[in-house]
Amino acid sequence: MRILTFFLLISSVHFSFSQNYSYSAIPEELLKNANAIVRLDEMDISLHAVNKMTYKGKIVTTVLNKKGGRKAFNSLYYDKQKKIKDVEVIVYDKTGREINKYSKRKFMDASAVDGFSLYLDDRVLYHRYIPVEYPYTISFTYEMETSDTGVIPPWYFLSSYGESVSKSRYRISYSSEKLKPIIKEFNLEDFDYEKNESSNFIEYKADNISALKSEILSPSLSKITPRLMSRIKNFHFKGQDASVDNWKEFGTWVNDKLLYGRDQLEPSTVQTVKKLVAEEEDSLEKAKIIYKYVQDNTRYVSVQIGIGGFQPISAIEVDRVKYGDCKGLSNYTKALLKAVGVQSYYAVVEAGRDKVDFEDDFADLTQGNHAILAIPYKGTYYWIDCTSQILPFGYIGRFTDDRKVMIVKPEGGEIVTTTPYLDAENHQKTTSIVRLNKDGGIHADAKIITKGSQYYSHFRLEQEPEDKVLEHYKEYWSYINNLKVEQYQFKNDKDSIVFSENVSIQANNYASPSGKRVLLPINVLNRSGFIPQRYRNRKLPFEIQRGYLDEDETVIEIPDDYEVEAIPESTSIENKFGFYTTEIVINDKKINYRRKLLVKHGEYSKTDYDAYRKFQKEVTRNDNSKIVLIKP
Numbered sequence: 001m002r003i004l005t006f007f008l009l010i011s012s013v014h015f016s017f018s019q020n021y022s023y024s025a026i027p028e029e030l031l032k033n034a035n036a037i038v039r040l041d042e043m044d045i046s047l048h049a050v051n052k053m054t055y056k057g058k059i060v061t062t063v064l065n066k067k068g069g070r071k072a073f074n075s076l077y078y079d080k081q082k083k084i085k086d087v088e089v090i091v092y093d094k095t096g097r098e099i100n101k102y103s104k105r106k107f108m109d110a111s112a113v114d115g116f117s118l119y120l121d122d123r124v125l126y127h128r129y130i131p132v133e134y135p136y137t138i139s140f141t142y143e144m145e146t147s148d149t150g151v152i153p154p155w156y157f158l159s160s161y162g163e164s165v166s167k168s169r170y171r172i173s174y175s176s177e178k179l180k181p182i183i184k185e186f187n188l189e190d191f192d193y194e195k196n197e198s199s200n201f202i203e204y205k206a207d208n209i210s211a212l213k214s215e216i217l218s219p220s221l222s223k224i225t226p227r228l229m230s231r232i233k234n235f236h237f238k239g240q241d242a243s244v245d246n247w248k249e250f251g252t253w254v255n256d257k258l259l260y261g262r263d264q265l266e267p268s269t270v271q272t273v274k275k276l277v278a279e280e281e282d283s284l285e286k287a288k289i290i291y292k293y294v295q296d297n298t299r300y301v302s303v304q305i306g307i308g309g310f311q312p313i314s315a316i317e318v319d320r321v322k323y324g325d326c327k328g329l330s331n332y333t334k335a336l337l338k339a340v341g342v343q344s345y346y347a348v349v350e351a352g353r354d355k356v357d358f359e360d361d362f363a364d365l366t367q368g369n370h371a372i373l374a375i376p377y378k379g380t381y382y383w384i385d386c387t388s389q390i391l392p393f394g395y396i397g398r399f400t401d402d403r404k405v406m407i408v409k410p411e412g413g414e415i416v417t418t419t420p421y422l423d424a425e426n427h428q429k430t431t432s433i434v435r436l437n438k439d440g441g442i443h444a445d446a447k448i449i450t451k452g453s454q455y456y457s458h459f460r461l462e463q464e465p466e467d468k469v470l471e472h473y474k475e476y477w478s479y480i481n482n483l484k485v486e487q488y489q490f491k492n493d494k495d496s497i498v499f500s501e502n503v504s505i506q507a508n509n510y511a512s513p514s515g516k517r518v519l520l521p522i523n524v525l526n527r528s529g530f531i532p533q534r535y536r537n538r539k540l541p542f543e544i545q546r547g548y549l550d551e552d553e554t555v556i557e558i559p560d561d562y563e564v565e566a567i568p569e570s571t572s573i574e575n576k577f578g579f580y581t582t583e584i585v586i587n588d589k590k591i592n593y594r595r596k597l598l599v600k601h602g603e604y605s606k607t608d609y610d611a612y613r614k615f616q617k618e619v620t621r622n623d624n625s626k627i628v629l630i631k632p
Contacts, residue, residue, distance in 0.1 A: 021137045022096035023062060027208070030164040034211040036061050036068030039137065042169040043153060047179040051147045051236035054085070060139040063131070067162060074140040075126035077112065081238060082146040089127050092137040099136075102127055113303050118313050118321060118328075122303060150237035150365045152181065155228040157191070157206050158221065161214035171203040172230060184229045184362045191226045204228065216533050217542035219603070220354040224540065231364035238311050247406055250363040251413020258311040259346060259408065263335035269319050270339045283342045284377045288393045290336045291384055298332070299323045300387040312371070329386040330371040337375070345374045347383075349405040349418065355545055357404035360415055372400055374407050374416070381407075383418050390463060392494035394419075397456035398546065423547035423578075423600050426452035434524050434556045438631070440511040446525050448501040453546050459499040462490040473503065479527055482508045511629070518629040522568060522584065522593050526552045527623045532613045538606045547578070547601035556591040561632045564591070568625035576600070577612050580619050584627075591627065 021039060030037050040060040047053050061071040078084050087107060091100040104125070112122035129138055155170040172181050183202060193206040212225070234243045240257040244250045276293060277286040298318065303325040312327035315335035324332060330346055337344045350356035351370035358367050374381040382394040391397065402420035406413050432446035450458045461469055473485050484506050491500040511520045521527070558564075564586055571582040578598040585592040597619060604612065 019060070020096055021060065021062070021092045021139075023094045023135050023137075025096070026062065026166075029210060030166060030208065031064075032164075032210065033162065033213040034068070034164045035065050035162040036063045036071060036160075036164075037211075038159075038163055038165040038168075040167050041159075041165055042167070043155065043171070045152060045172045045230075047149065047172065047174040047181070047232065049175065050149060050179070050234055050241065052145075053147075053149045053152070054143065054145045055153060056141075056143045057153075058139070058141045060137060061163075062135055062137045064135045066134075069131070070160070071138055071140075072129040072131065073126065074128075074138075075124055076142055076144065077122070077124050078144075079121050079123065081148045082144060084125055085143040085145050087125065087142040088140075089129065090139040091129060092139070094133075094135055096137070100129075102129075113301050113325075118317060118324070147239075148237050149232060150235040150242065152230040152232070152364075152366070154230065154366055155204070156221075157193070157226040158209055158212065161212050161218070161221065164211035165209040166207065168206045168209065169203070170228060171201060173201040174232075175200070178234060179232055181230045181232050182362075184359065186222070186227045186229070187224060188226050193226070213539070215535060215538060215540050215542070217544065218540045219543045220356065222356065229359070229362060229364065229366065231362070231366075237365065244363055247358075247360075247363045247415055248412035251406060251408045252411070254346075254413065255408050255410055259331065262312060262314045262331055263338060264314065264316050265319060265335050265339060266316060269336075273336050273339055277340045284375070284382065286340050287337060287342050287344070287375050287377075287382070287384075290333065290340060290342070291386075291393045294329065294333050294336065294386055295389045297322060298329060299389070300329060301325055326371040326385075326387050330373050333373055333384070333386045337373075343376055345376070345407040345409055347372050347374045347405050347407045349400045349403065351400045353398065355401070355403045358406055358415055360404070363413070368406065370400065372396065372405075372418075381416065381419075390460070392497050395455070395497050398453050401453065421452040421546065424549040424598060426454045426546060426548040427551070428454045428526075428548070429551045429553075430526050431553045432525050432555070434554060436511060436520065436556060436558050436562075438559050439508070440513060440518060441506065441508040442510040442524065443506045444504070444524060446501075446503050446505070448503070450499050451497065452548075454548060455497055455499050458501065459492055461499075461501070462492050473505070477505070477525065479529065480505075480507050480510065480524075513631075516630055517565065518562070518631055519626045520556070520558075520629055521624065521626050522556075522591075523552070523595065523623045523625070524554055524556070526550060526595070528597070528616070528620050529623075531617050531620050532609075534613065535609070538609050541604060541606050542609055542612070543603050544577075544599060544601050547599050550595070550597045552593070552595040554593040554595075556593065558589050558591065558629060559631075560589060562589070563630045564627060565630045566628040567591075568622070568627070571622050573615065573618060575611065575615060576608070577602075577604075577615050580615075580622070582622060595623075 038061050043057045045055040087104045089102040093099050107125045107127045109125050157168050174180050196203040242253045277289050280286050301323050312331035315332045318324040318328045318332040334344050348368035349370050373384050383396045404415050429449045434444040486504040489502040511518045567584045573580045578600045581596045583594045
């Protein structure tokens with residue numbers, strides 16, 4: 001009887017862990033809005049000691065089409081502190097039959113930055129599967145061991161738009177109470193999940209998470225979907241122990257353990273930079289000179305070592321080889337500034353198009369993917385990105401603007417906000433003279449001046465070859481057929497951070513004949529065509545991350561024997577999203593057209609979306625208005 005019971009138990013356990021990866025086994029509700037279905041996403045983390053952690057991951061995904069194919073590329077970053085113990089990829093066909101298996105020896109192993117001797121310890125193991133048909137299922141399993149317990153992998157129950165999840169599990173085991181993790185939960189209020197906790201583990205489970213369809217202006221997923229962040233108070237990182245409860249303590253540890261001693265420079269370098277600033281007394285002017293020196297004498301290399309890399313290469317090494325990643329170049333610039341008596345602070349930021357803040361109440365190494373510098377001056381901070389060879393001093397553009405970051409001071413860390421470029425500060429002014437000929441063609445001389453985040457969209461033009469510049473203007477004025485750029489000239493005022501473009505264009509058949517009449521589109525050089533997509537039942541809120549102000553002043557000169565028969569009415573629209581105004585004044589044979597469009601940044605509910613769409617639709621309709629001319 002015992003033997004039979006044992007046999008039945010083993011059989012039932014085997015059955016409960018067997019998997020059916022056939023496409024037909026996927027519930028219908030998980031297919032809706034999905035390009036891929038994550039059949040299983042699990043991670044087991046074991047905290048054995050302050051300086052020892054292992055974690056095992058398994059992700060099984062059924063890929064329905066090319067859009068869901070990002071799961072076909074799987075990679076693991078490793079270094080001296082992080083070892084890959086095991087890794088495997090298995091591929092199944094539509095019926096769930098195994099068709100390929102790739103062990104560790106079939107993965108590619110490469111330097112994180114090939115050819116750069118400073119970073120030979122940072123490596124990546126990767127495998128890319130090239131599918132022959134859809135759907136297919138790919139299983140990626142791995143096991144890692146590391147002494148860096150300062151970086152505990154976070155968890156995303158839903159990691160991408162267009163992906164549903166069948167089973168999600170995140171478990172952290174710990175060998176003693178002092179290793180018990182602190183877990184911060186996000187967006188779990190209306191989420192159906194199970195949480196289990198005992199004296200030596202914490203576990204989260206969730207099943208059947210439907211895919212979210214990306215909608216225009218959708219917020220970043222981290223703002224709206226359930227996720228977890230984990231840390232331990234006492235941890236080990238890159239050979240250093242730490243005890244951290246808050247950002248002040250965290251910054252002290254970074255300053256004393258990760259940055260200490262890495263700002264040394266050769267005496268010859270110190271002498272060189274001191275000579276450069278010898279005639280300057282103002283600290284900000286000295287900083288500008290040093291920043292230009294770094295831009296002129298170093299280059300940036302991207303080091304893909306994953307999240308949490310705080311420790312930079314020493315300044316003396318960067319000075320020797322003249323290149324570095326964001327951490328190395330920021331630390332190097334900080335060292336040069338120190339050599340000439342200018343205070344600056346190393347800063348860690350989550351860089352990218354989306355604005356992502358550091359969590360004020362959760363100090364850990366997983367936050368931040370980029371390093372910059374903060375220079376205090378007369379009660380404010382000037383921010384510089386030391387990886388860029390073209391950004392003006394004190395300008396960070398859309399890559400690191402308006403977000404909470406951690407700066408490292410000798411007395412500890414501090415959360416501060418980088419420079420915001422808000423609404424009207426993101427200014428573009430276009431002034432132009434447009435001459436209409438009798439054949440309906442136009443010749444226009446325009447001056448475009450941009451500031452704030454709009455400067456970021458234009459200033460790189462001066463670095464581009466002619467063919468790229470011409471391509472830009474043909475795309476920028478894509479609604480003008482037969483466009484020809486006759487000449488252009490740029491002025492980049494890096495002190496004021498203003499970019500000016502003087503452009504002359506011509507186009508045939510711009511105005512449309514209609515018998516004795518001519519239809520002339522009034523907005524020649526800044527016509528909006530943005531009408532947000534319509535949704536019958538929008539699911540998500542929307543966000544305008546950066547507002548802007550466009551001002552346009554155009555003088556249109558018409559032929560002497562033409563007469564104005566009809567003009568559009570002046571427009572004035574104002575609402576919570578901004579305002580839009582137009583004015584047309586006729587002065588003899590000149591038509592004066594003025595336009596202003598302000599769009600405000602902000603987070604808006606899904607119920608506001610239709611009103612915002614209507615606003616942009618009205619802007620587009622008015623921008624396409626036409627003047628009716630009578631020709632002889």
